[in-house]
Amino acid sequence: MFFRVGKTKQRRQKQDDKSIETSVSTKLAENVKALNQRFASSPDLIIKELQNSSGQKAALVYLENLVDKTAINDQILRPLMIENAAFDPASIPIHKTSTTRAMDLIESSIFIGKSVLLVDGQPWAIIFNTQGWPQRSIKEPQIESTLKGGHQGLVETVGLNIALIRRYLPHRELMLTKTLVGERSQTSVFLLYLRDVCQPELVKELENRIDRIKIDALINAGELEEYLEDHWFTVFPQFMQTERPDTIVSQLLQGRIVLIVDHSPVALVGPMNFTSFFQNVDDYSLRWILASFLRFIRFFSFLIAISLPAFYIATISFNYEILPIDLMISIGISRERVPFPPLLEAFIMEVTIEMIREAGVRLPSPIGQTIGVVGGIVIGQAAVQAGIVSNVMVIVVALTAISSYIIPNYDMASAIRLIRFPLMIIASMFGMVGIAIGIMILSIHIVTTTSLGYPYGSPIAPIRLPDWKDTWYRLPLWKMDKRPISADPRQSMRQGHSRKSGKN
Numbered sequence: 001m002f003f004r005v006g007k008t009k010q011r012r013q014k015q016d017d018k019s020i021e022t023s024v025s026t027k028l029a030e031n032v033k034a035l036n037q038r039f040a041s042s043p044d045l046i047i048k049e050l051q052n053s054s055g056q057k058a059a060l061v062y063l064e065n066l067v068d069k070t071a072i073n074d075q076i077l078r079p080l081m082i083e084n085a086a087f088d089p090a091s092i093p094i095h096k097t098s099t100t101r102a103m104d105l106i107e108s109s110i111f112i113g114k115s116v117l118l119v120d121g122q123p124w125a126i127i128f129n130t131q132g133w134p135q136r137s138i139k140e141p142q143i144e145s146t147l148k149g150g151h152q153g154l155v156e157t158v159g160l161n162i163a164l165i166r167r168y169l170p171h172r173e174l175m176l177t178k179t180l181v182g183e184r185s186q187t188s189v190f191l192l193y194l195r196d197v198c199q200p201e202l203v204k205e206l207e208n209r210i211d212r213i214k215i216d217a218l219i220n221a222g223e224l225e226e227y228l229e230d231h232w233f234t235v236f237p238q239f240m241q242t243e244r245p246d247t248i249v250s251q252l253l254q255g256r257i258v259l260i261v262d263h264s265p266v267a268l269v270g271p272m273n274f275t276s277f278f279q280n281v282d283d284y285s286l287r288w289i290l291a292s293f294l295r296f297i298r299f300f301s302f303l304i305a306i307s308l309p310a311f312y313i314a315t316i317s318f319n320y321e322i323l324p325i326d327l328m329i330s331i332g333i334s335r336e337r338v339p340f341p342p343l344l345e346a347f348i349m350e351v352t353i354e355m356i357r358e359a360g361v362r363l364p365s366p367i368g369q370t371i372g373v374v375g376g377i378v379i380g381q382a383a384v385q386a387g388i389v390s391n392v393m394v395i396v397v398a399l400t401a402i403s404s405y406i407i408p409n410y411d412m413a414s415a416i417r418l419i420r421f422p423l424m425i426i427a428s429m430f431g432m433v434g435i436a437i438g439i440m441i442l443s444i445h446i447v448t449t450t451s452l453g454y455p456y457g458s459p460i461a462p463i464r465l466p467d468w469k470d471t472w473y474r475l476p477l478w479k480m481d482k483r484p485i486s487a488d489p490r491q492s493m494r495q496g497h498s499r500k501s502g503k504n
Contacts, residue, residue, distance in 0.1 A: 161265075
């Protein structure tokens with residue numbers, strides 16, 4: 001019975017779809033009726049009936065909350081109703097007008113904030129570019145903070161984001177390619193690249209991957225990344241997500257491609273390699289010696305973040321002979337009342353720290369900072385006094401958390417925090433040998449991973465010594481006169497000379 005009812009509803013729906021007009025009629029009443037059918041569940045649809053001095057009728061149609069009402073009143077309604085202008089595009093002083101005969105195009109135009117003028121007796125409609133949806137003002141990036149760099153971040157409006165990038169890079173070789181993703185949302189995705197620097201094969205490959213995406217709607221850039229990445233079973237990010245226009249321009253100049261998704265304040269950059277996530281925009285605003293020292297600190301913090309808890313477990317469970325006798329006695333005294341093995345002790349504290357961190361992120365900023373500081377101190381001290389964990393374990397977890405926060409990229413820092421858990425498990429089973437095996441497996445995984453077909457481990461594996469000028473350390477800028485080989489740019493020289501021409 002339910003099956004028959006469902007079939008009946010499907011047949012009725014098909015009949016209703018067929019009854020909707022697909023092209024503009026010469027009769028205004030029929031066009032208005034067709035639009036009312038298409039927007040039957042849209043109470044914010046506005047249809048303004050107009051009539052000029054010659055008696056010709058028309059109707060202006062738009063969605064109330066998606067248009068710039070000032071532009072509609074001053075540039076459309078005033079000329080038509082007060083100045084008695086003719087119902088044609090040339091008489092209306094608004095930019096970017098077009099005509100169409102297709103009702104489907106009219107419907108999609110209204111849904112994205114455009115307004116449509118239907119004229120009685122004419123088999124076409126005029127589409128006006130009157131988008132004016134609510135938008136956020138340009139503010140400082142929240143995640144990628146900087147001391148000496150720019151303080152403007154991307155917003156949810158793609159037009160403003162492109163304008164921010166063009167301010168940094170006003171050059172004719174900056175190419176923009178637009179495509180629509182999502183059968184229902186029709187979200188605009190822009191590919192940005194330098195035509196004389198980026199490899200055309202890379203652009204074509206990325207365009208093909210975007211064309212193969214078949215989804216209902218694309219909400220943000222993170223969803224797009226999952227459809228474009230080479231490897232789905234990895235914790236490492238294969239695209240860089242950034243909200244800084246200066247970072248975007250820096251990556252464009254290296255020969256990479258940038259993807260900007262409408263409605264998303266984050267851009268995707270690819271192809272990327274592992275070491276690129278340890279670089280920061282402030283590295284190029286500081287003296288090169290200081291920048292090199294800070295970069296060394298980040299790589300050292302990476303090793304601490306993934307291996308320090310595992311090292312603690314291995315030394316306590318297996319390889320305690322590597323510790324000085326005084327330190328071993330001190331650790332033994334602190335663990336005297338702890339009833340749990342080192343692995344369970346470490347898991348309790350690490351999971352607790354992750355819970356506090358997540359709570360601090362989700363709560364409002366002032367409260368989140370309070371929860372992070374007070375919660376860590378109170379819980380750590382109470383756990384030690386209760387004999388659940390040792391003092392040394394609290395120190396290890398604190399150093400691990402601080403080390404992971406030093407990583408400038410949020411996605412890479414999150415991946416590092418996850419990696420330490422399997423290393424802790426393997427360290428509890430095999431000791432130092434297990435840590436060595438885990439790091440070897442991790443290294444092999446990084447070396448065999450690719451980003452848009454490019455080696456993720458470059459310039460370490462494969463070894464590309466010229467790129468080391470801006471990897472482990474940073475040499476003076478005048479020494480880095482060539483673009484990184486990792487992105488395979490068409491021009492090797494940063495001054496714009498071609499690699500093939502051999503000019504200096």
